[in-house]
Amino acid sequence: MRVEPLVVGPIEANCYLVYAEDSKEAAIIDPGADGRRIIAEIDRLGLSPKMVINTHGHYDHVGANDDVAGHFDIPVYIYRDDAGMLGSQQDFFGMQVHTRAADREMTDGDKIPLAGQEITVIHTPGHTRGGCVLYLEKEGIAFTGDTVFKGTVGRTDLDGGSFEEIVASVQKRLADLPDDTVLYPGHGPKTTLAFERQHNPYFRWEA
Structure with missing residues (x-):
């Protein structure tokens, strides 16, 4: 699997194109903005997208859902606890985004097939109620959304956020993932998870 990152939108969110080099089957993770640019990059790489997956429902991660999913006629996935954030108007620091409702609602432990592999859904609430991590065990990679950043975690002061839950998510929900x-x-x-376990204070926070 290859991972092609794109930094999109005014808050510089990461959109990821995850694809198999041979079949070109792809998942589009968190198309938050700049739909035309994302589509152009998919076309440049010759990819065959199968789905859009949102790690959570905030506008900077879902803002280009409609443009991208509509262009390729593919379903949009989101964790069920954030599904209500799609299909409605979001007003986030003066920016307004409306997206269609999700086509598929994910639950903890779901296995999403992609190019002969599986994307495992790990529920990691704290930043939002339905935040999740998308883990590809065979590749040793995980897409953490706004649950874990390098050296820190996502903010918890927005609707649905919880400091206690995000600490529990990084310490317990990611506990079984390998260091590498x-x-x-x-x-x-x-x-890497090894770096975060050593340097990220929230992985060692004692409530």
């Missing part, structure tokens, strides 16, 4: 797992966050540079 590469983490691709919703903002900022990639990291």
Whole structure:
């Protein structure tokens, strides 16, 4: 599997194109803005997208859902606890985004097939109620949305956020993942679980 990152929108969110080199089957993770640019990159790479997956429902991660999913006629996935954030108007710091309702609602432990592999859904509430991590065990990679960033975690002061839950998510929900797992966050540079366990204070926070 290859991972092609695109930094999109005014808050510089990470959109990821995850695809198989041979079949070109792809998942589009968190198309938050710049739909035309995302589509152009997919066309440039010759990809065959099968789905859009949102790690959570905030506008900077879902803003281009309609443009991208509509263009390729593919379904939109989101965790069920954030499904209500789609199909309605979001007003987020003065920015308004409306997206269609999700086609598929994910639950914890779901296995989403992609190019002969599986994307495992790990529920990691704290930033939002339905935040999740998308884990490809065979590749040793995980897309953490706004749950984990390099050296820190996502904010918890927005609707649906909980500091206690996000600490529990990073300490317990990710506990079984190997140290060498590469983490691709919703903002900022990639990291590894080993680095976070050693340097991220929230992995050692005692409530």
